[in-house]
Amino acid sequence: MCVCCPALRSSSRQPVKRYKKLLAGIFPKSLDGPPNERKIVKLCEYAAKNPVRIPKIAKYLEERCHKEL
Numbered sequence: 001m002c003v004c005c006p007a008l009r010s011s012s013r014q015p016v017k018r019y020k021k022l023l024a025g026i027f028p029k030s031l032d033g034p035p036n037e038r039k040i041v042k043l044c045e046y047a048a049k050n051p052v053r054i055p056k057i058a059k060y061l062e063e064r065c066h067k068e069l
Helices: 018-026 037-049 051-068
Strands: none
Touching (some): 018 037
16 A cells, blocks of 8 residues: 555545534524524634635635525
8 A cells, every 4th residue: 555645545644624614613504593603713713823724714604605695
């Protein structure tokens, strides 16, 4: 098995995209409920520590808001 080939590595070695989990937790399951403020704070802290991810986070939020409108 080739260690350098990403397709053959175990999934535990793949980077975790935490911002996607945080973004999924922000929005309520029903449209009537308010967003989860605690998750918003965690996302802001994550973005402050990882400024490289901010464009991806912004793109996801834009797509999500556009879809809901």
